[in-house]
Amino acid sequence: MEILIKNGYVYDPINKIDGEKMDIAVKDGKIVESVGSNAKVIDASNMLVMPGGVDIHSHIAGSKVNSGRILRPEDHYKDVEPRTTVTRSGVGYTVPSSYTIGYRYAKLGYTTVIEAASPPLKTRHTHEELNDIPLIDKTCYLVLDNNWIVLDYLSQGEIDKCAAFIAWILKALKGYAIKIVNPGGVELWGWGRNVESLDDQVPPFNITPREIVRGLCKINKILNLPHTIHLHTNNLGKPGNYRTTIETMDAVKDLADGKPNIHVTHVQFCGYGGDTWITLRSGAPEIAKYVNNHPHVTIDLGQVVFGEATTMTGDGPFQFILQSLTGNKWKNADVEAEGSAGIVPYKFKRKNFVNAIQWTIGLELALLIKDPWRVFLTTDHPNAGPFTEYPRVIAWLMSTKAREKTMERINKRAKKRSVLPSVDREYTFYEIAIITRAATAKALNLTNKGHLGVGADADIAIYNINPMEVNPSKEYKKVRKALRRAAYTIKGGEIIVKDGEIVKSFVGETFWVKPTMPEELEKEILREVAEKFKEYYTVSLENYIIGEHELARSRSITVNTSL
Amino acid sequence: MKTISNVVCPFCGSLCDDIEVDVENGQVTKVRRGCAISIAKFTKYGEERIYKPRIDGKEASLEEAIDKAVEILANAKYPILYGWSCTSTEAINVGIEIAELIGGVMDNTASVCHGPTIIGEQDAGISTCTLGQVKHRADLIIYWGCNPAHAHPRHMARYSAASKGKFVKGRNERKVIVVDVRKTRTAKAADIFIQVEPNSDYELLTALRWAVKNGELEQPKIAGIPAEKIEEIADMLISCRFGALFFGLGLTMSAGKARNIEAAVSLVRELNNYTKFVMMPMRGHFNVTGANEVMAWITGYPFAVDFSRGYPFYNPGDTTVVDILTRGDCDAALIVASDPVSGFPTEAVRNLAKIPVITIDPHETPTTMISKVVIPTALVGIEAEGSAYRMDAVPLRLKKLVDPPPNILSDEEVLKMILKKLKERVG
Amino acid sequence: MIKVILITGRSLDQGISKEYGKFSKTYMEKVAVCELDAEDIKTLGINPGQNVKVKTKYGEVVVKAVESTQAPHKGIAFIPYGPWASSVMPSTTESTGMPSLKGIEATIEPALGEEILDPKKLIKTIVGREP
Structure with missing residues (x-):
C-alpha cells in the first residue's frame, strides 16, 4: 500500500526537520522518496506530523501488570471499551486490559512501547501478553541485577562469563536490555530487608549495589547492547534519595566513552530532598545540574499526573513501605533467585503536600535539564498515572500558564518549596517530538524508529492542530485535546487510527536482541548454568527457554558483541 | 522407543516439570519421577476416551x-x-x-475452587512468591485447610516442607504446622497439628493476628484451640526468618469463604512487620x-x-x-x-x-x-x-x-x- | 442416625481413580464413599464397608461407609469430590460464586439394603430424564 501525507507541518528531530511543511511518502511499510499517483493521499494541511511515539518505560505486560489487573476490579468498572467490528472489548483505567493498551497507545500516536521490567522466570507470561497487545511494536527489559547467577559471577569477578550468561539469557528469553531494580536490595527483601546505600553488603554474595551496577554497566558495553543499562535506583521513594541517585550516576562515570552508559528511570521517584516526609523537598535541581554536566546519563521522568494510579515495581521493599504508609491493599510477589514485585493502588492528590512536591519534581527535571535528548517523557505507567495522560504532561511542559493553573490548586506549602514558579522555559513542538519519540528511539538504538527519513519504518502520528497558528503557551488546551486523539496514526504503512478511532487492527512485532557469542563460550556457560539451575530453580533449564514460535510476530536483532 | 525428559505433568497446580516418559508405538509406556496420580494420568489417558x-x-x-x-x-x-x-x-x-x-x-x-481467594485478594491484597522462594528460604511452613499429601503429592518434597534449598537445607531445618479439621496425611507429617473446629477458621486466623499483634488472648479457647496454644503459635510465626502459609479449599469452601482469605491476608501482612511472610493458594487443576x-x-x-x-x-x-x-x-x-x-x-x-x-x-x-x-x-x-x-x-x-x-x-x-x-x- | 458436619474434598484415590474413567468400577469404589470416625461407625451400629445414607437439607445419597484414616474426627464426615458428594451440596453461594462445599450439617443413617447408584443412575435421578 502506498500513502502520501501531503502538506503537513513535520517535526522530525533526528533529521533536523523543525516544523517544515512537506510531504511524506510511504510504501510497503517504509518511508520512501516518492510514491506513484495511485497512492492514497492524506491531506495533512494545517496538521502536525511526527514520527510514531516511542515509550521507553511503561508497564504493559507480564505477571506484575496482570497482578495489578486482578487486584483492582474497581479500576475497571467505570472505564469500559465495548467490542466493535474492528476492535476487541476491554477495560481501563490505570491497568487496562491488553487489547485496550494497544488501542489507546495507537490513539495517542504511539507505535512502539517497551515493557520495563520482566522477571526472567515469568517472561513467557510477558510474551504471551505482548502477543495480545495489538498494533504497537514492543519488547521487554529483563530484570537481571538480583539474579543469583549474575550475582555469583559478579562477586567472583567473572565479568566475561557473566556477560556471556546475559547474552544467552537475552537470546533465550527474547528480551532487549538489562534492567536493574534496587540492586542488592531486592535480594535482601527475600528476608524482608533492604539496602540503604550503594556500599552495603549483600550477603551471602559478598557484593555491593555499586559493584552490581558497575559490573552490569561493563557487561552492557562488552555486549554492545542497543540500549544502556536501565536502572531503578536504591532507596527509591525515600526522602533524601536524590543523593543516592546522583551517586549511582557517578558510580559509572569513569566507564563512559562519550556516549550515555546509564539510563536512570522514573527519576521523580528518586529525586527527593529533605530527610523526612515533613521536610521533603525537590531534589530535581541537584539532579538536573548533575545531568547537565555529565553526558553519560539519560533519564525519564515518571511524571505524576494527579488522580488514580497503580504503583507496581520490581522493588518489593519499596512497595512494602508504601503499603505501610497508605494502608492500601498490597500485593507482593517474590520470584525465586531473581527478584520481587509489589503492587499498591495509589491516588495522587493535588492538596497532599508530598504528592504536590512529587508533581513539581518531574516537571522541574524536564525543564531544568537542558538537553532534551537525555530526558524522556514517561509517567512510569501506571505508577505515577496512566500513559493516556501524556497530553496533560505535554501541556504542562509547553505552557507556563498551564503549570500556573495547576499550581494554583496544589498544596500551598509544596508550591512555596518548589522552584517551578520561577521557571519560564516552555517546550516547543520540536522538543516534544524529541522527548516522546526521537530521543527515546535513539536511546534504544532503534534506527528505524523515531524518525521519518527514507528507509525508516512508516510509523507516523498526525495530530489535528496547526503548529503555525496555535500558541501552545496560551492555547495549551488545544494542544492537549489534539494530542489525546491522533487524526491519523500510521503503523508499518497501514492507517490504524483515523479521527481518534481505531480503523484497523493487527499484531505488531516483538523485537529482541540476539548477541553473538563464540560457540565454545556458549557451551561452557550453558554447562555452568545447567548446574546452577538445578540448585536455584524449581523449573528445568529446558522449560525456562522461550521458543521463537511462542512470539506472535518475532523480530530478532543481531548484536555484535566483543565476547 | 524414545525417552522424553523435562516433561511437564498436566495434572495438578504443582506442574512438576521433571517427569521423564518413555514412548513406544505412539503410547506412553513408562513414567519416571511422577507421583501416583501423574503415573495414572500418563498411562490411563486412553480409558473412556x-x-x-x-x-x-x-x-x-x-x-x-x-x-x-x-x-x-x-x-x-x-x-x-x-x-x-x-x-x-x-x-x-x-x-x-x-x-x-x-x-x-x-x-x-x-x-x-479458589474464587473466594481471588475475591479476598481483591479486597485486601496478598503477599506471595514463587515456590522456589519457599524452597530456598522458608524455615516455617503452615498448611491450612489443604492436604498436599493427597492433592499435590510431590509439593512437599519438591517445593516446600521437605525440599532442599540454598539457605534452608531440608525438612529438619523447617517447622511445619498443619491446621485442618481432620488429622490428614499431611498433618501426620507435621511438627504441630492444630485441629480447628469446622467453620471456625476465621476465628482462629483473627485470634492468631491478635496474638501476633498484642501477645495475649482473653478467651480461654477459640475455634476449639486453647489460648496458650494460639499464643505459642503466634510466637513461632514471629520468630521465624521466612514463613509460608499454603492454604486450600478448607478456607475457601467453608463458612466465611472470601472473608477467611481476608483474615489470612491480614495475618500475613501483620507478620511482615516482624519477619518475612508469604502465602499461596494450593491451586488444583x-x-x-x-x-x-x-x-x-x-x-x-x-x-x-x-x-x-x-x-x-x-x-x-x-x-x-x-x-x-x-x-x-x-x-x-x-x-x-x-x-x-x-x-x-x-x-x-x-x-x-x-x-x-x-x-x-x-x-x-x-x-x-x-x-x-x-x-x-x-x-x-x-x-x-x-x-x-x-x-x-x-x-x-x-x-x-x-x-x-x-x-x-x-x-x-x-x-x-x-x-x-x-x-x-x-x- | 447421627448428626455430622460434612466435608468434601480431594483424596489421592479420587485423583488416581478419576484417570481410570468416571464410569469405571475403580472410580465408584473410591469416590462413592463416606469416611467416618470409628466411634461414629460404632454409634451407627454398622461395619465399615456397609452402606449409609447421607442426608442434608439439599438432598440425600447412598454411599459406602469407610473408617477414616485421618481420625479422630468424631462428628465429621468426609466424601471425596464427585457426583455423590455433589448431590447433597447446597447451591447458594453467598455472593461469592462458591457453593458451601465444606462444613454442611448432615445426618447419617445405616442403609444396608439400599443400592449405591452408579453415575448414570445418579444423574438420571437428578436431572429427571434418561441422559
Whole structure:
C-alpha cells in the first residue's frame, strides 16, 4: 500500500526537520522518496506530523501488570471499551486490559512501547501478553541485577562469563536490555530487608549495589547492547534519595566513552530532598545540574499526573513501605533467585503536600535539564498515572500558564518549596517530538524508529492542530485535546487510527536482541548454568527457554558483541 | 522407543516439570519421577476416551458437530462458557473471544475452587512468591485447610516442607504446622497439628493476628484451640526468618469463604512487620491459574466475566456460573475440559440439563452424558502442546508426547473452528 | 442416625481413580464413599464397608461407609469430590460464586439394603430424564 501525507507541518528531530511543511511518502511499510499517483493521499494541511511515539518505560505486560489487573476490579468498572467490528472489548483505567493498551497507545500516536521490567522466570507470561497487545511494536527489559547467577559471577569477578550468561539469557528469553531494580536490595527483601546505600553488603554474595551496577554497566558495553543499562535506583521513594541517585550516576562515570552508559528511570521517584516526609523537598535541581554536566546519563521522568494510579515495581521493599504508609491493599510477589514485585493502588492528590512536591519534581527535571535528548517523557505507567495522560504532561511542559493553573490548586506549602514558579522555559513542538519519540528511539538504538527519513519504518502520528497558528503557551488546551486523539496514526504503512478511532487492527512485532557469542563460550556457560539451575530453580533449564514460535510476530536483532 | 525428559505433568497446580516418559508405538509406556496420580494420568489417558463427535447421542462428523455447536451458540441469548482449567492458555484465549462475540459469560473452575481467594485478594491484597522462594528460604511452613499429601503429592518434597534449598537445607531445618479439621496425611507429617473446629477458621486466623499483634488472648479457647496454644503459635510465626502459609479449599469452601482469605491476608501482612511472610493458594487443576491469568489480561477480570453488555463485566455471586445456573438464567452452555455435572450442586445440574450443552472433552463424563453436542479432543500435555501456569503463576510449556487418536484435534483447534464459523455468522 | 458436619474434598484415590474413567468400577469404589470416625461407625451400629445414607437439607445419597484414616474426627464426615458428594451440596453461594462445599450439617443413617447408584443412575435421578 502506498500513502502520501501531503502538506503537513513535520517535526522530525533526528533529521533536523523543525516544523517544515512537506510531504511524506510511504510504501510497503517504509518511508520512501516518492510514491506513484495511485497512492492514497492524506491531506495533512494545517496538521502536525511526527514520527510514531516511542515509550521507553511503561508497564504493559507480564505477571506484575496482570497482578495489578486482578487486584483492582474497581479500576475497571467505570472505564469500559465495548467490542466493535474492528476492535476487541476491554477495560481501563490505570491497568487496562491488553487489547485496550494497544488501542489507546495507537490513539495517542504511539507505535512502539517497551515493557520495563520482566522477571526472567515469568517472561513467557510477558510474551504471551505482548502477543495480545495489538498494533504497537514492543519488547521487554529483563530484570537481571538480583539474579543469583549474575550475582555469583559478579562477586567472583567473572565479568566475561557473566556477560556471556546475559547474552544467552537475552537470546533465550527474547528480551532487549538489562534492567536493574534496587540492586542488592531486592535480594535482601527475600528476608524482608533492604539496602540503604550503594556500599552495603549483600550477603551471602559478598557484593555491593555499586559493584552490581558497575559490573552490569561493563557487561552492557562488552555486549554492545542497543540500549544502556536501565536502572531503578536504591532507596527509591525515600526522602533524601536524590543523593543516592546522583551517586549511582557517578558510580559509572569513569566507564563512559562519550556516549550515555546509564539510563536512570522514573527519576521523580528518586529525586527527593529533605530527610523526612515533613521536610521533603525537590531534589530535581541537584539532579538536573548533575545531568547537565555529565553526558553519560539519560533519564525519564515518571511524571505524576494527579488522580488514580497503580504503583507496581520490581522493588518489593519499596512497595512494602508504601503499603505501610497508605494502608492500601498490597500485593507482593517474590520470584525465586531473581527478584520481587509489589503492587499498591495509589491516588495522587493535588492538596497532599508530598504528592504536590512529587508533581513539581518531574516537571522541574524536564525543564531544568537542558538537553532534551537525555530526558524522556514517561509517567512510569501506571505508577505515577496512566500513559493516556501524556497530553496533560505535554501541556504542562509547553505552557507556563498551564503549570500556573495547576499550581494554583496544589498544596500551598509544596508550591512555596518548589522552584517551578520561577521557571519560564516552555517546550516547543520540536522538543516534544524529541522527548516522546526521537530521543527515546535513539536511546534504544532503534534506527528505524523515531524518525521519518527514507528507509525508516512508516510509523507516523498526525495530530489535528496547526503548529503555525496555535500558541501552545496560551492555547495549551488545544494542544492537549489534539494530542489525546491522533487524526491519523500510521503503523508499518497501514492507517490504524483515523479521527481518534481505531480503523484497523493487527499484531505488531516483538523485537529482541540476539548477541553473538563464540560457540565454545556458549557451551561452557550453558554447562555452568545447567548446574546452577538445578540448585536455584524449581523449573528445568529446558522449560525456562522461550521458543521463537511462542512470539506472535518475532523480530530478532543481531548484536555484535566483543565476547 | 524414545525417552522424553523435562516433561511437564498436566495434572495438578504443582506442574512438576521433571517427569521423564518413555514412548513406544505412539503410547506412553513408562513414567519416571511422577507421583501416583501423574503415573495414572500418563498411562490411563486412553480409558473412556471419546473417538467420534456426537449430536444427541448419535455419531456425527466433526463438521456437523461444529455446525451444530455454532448454531446453538449463535442463537443463545445468554450462554455460559465454562471449564477451561484443564486446557492450554491458548485454547482459553480463543474461548474468551467466542464469549465476547456471542455476549456470553466466560467462567472457569476457579469459580468453585479458589474464587473466594481471588475475591479476598481483591479486597485486601496478598503477599506471595514463587515456590522456589519457599524452597530456598522458608524455615516455617503452615498448611491450612489443604492436604498436599493427597492433592499435590510431590509439593512437599519438591517445593516446600521437605525440599532442599540454598539457605534452608531440608525438612529438619523447617517447622511445619498443619491446621485442618481432620488429622490428614499431611498433618501426620507435621511438627504441630492444630485441629480447628469446622467453620471456625476465621476465628482462629483473627485470634492468631491478635496474638501476633498484642501477645495475649482473653478467651480461654477459640475455634476449639486453647489460648496458650494460639499464643505459642503466634510466637513461632514471629520468630521465624521466612514463613509460608499454603492454604486450600478448607478456607475457601467453608463458612466465611472470601472473608477467611481476608483474615489470612491480614495475618500475613501483620507478620511482615516482624519477619518475612508469604502465602499461596494450593491451586488444583493444572492450568486453573492460567485460566485466571489469560482472562485477566484480556478482560481485566480473572473469572466470571459477563460479555452480555458488549464489554467485560464482573460481579461474583451474579456472573458466576453456579449462580447463573441455579437461577436458570442461561439458555446454552459450552463446557470445555470440565465435568460440572459431577461437581456442581444438584439444582445447578438440573438446570444445566434443561438447556443445550456443547461439551469439548477427551473423555466420557457425566457431563458428556447430558450434552447435546460432544466434540472429543486431544489431551493437552500428552497429545498436544500449549502453555500452562503453575500455582505460583510460573508459566511453562506443556509438551506433545504422542499423536492423538485419528481425526482428533486439540481444544485450541476445535475452538478456532467454532470461532471462525461464528464470526461468519454473527460478524 | 447421627448428626455430622460434612466435608468434601480431594483424596489421592479420587485423583488416581478419576484417570481410570468416571464410569469405571475403580472410580465408584473410591469416590462413592463416606469416611467416618470409628466411634461414629460404632454409634451407627454398622461395619465399615456397609452402606449409609447421607442426608442434608439439599438432598440425600447412598454411599459406602469407610473408617477414616485421618481420625479422630468424631462428628465429621468426609466424601471425596464427585457426583455423590455433589448431590447433597447446597447451591447458594453467598455472593461469592462458591457453593458451601465444606462444613454442611448432615445426618447419617445405616442403609444396608439400599443400592449405591452408579453415575448414570445418579444423574438420571437428578436431572429427571434418561441422559
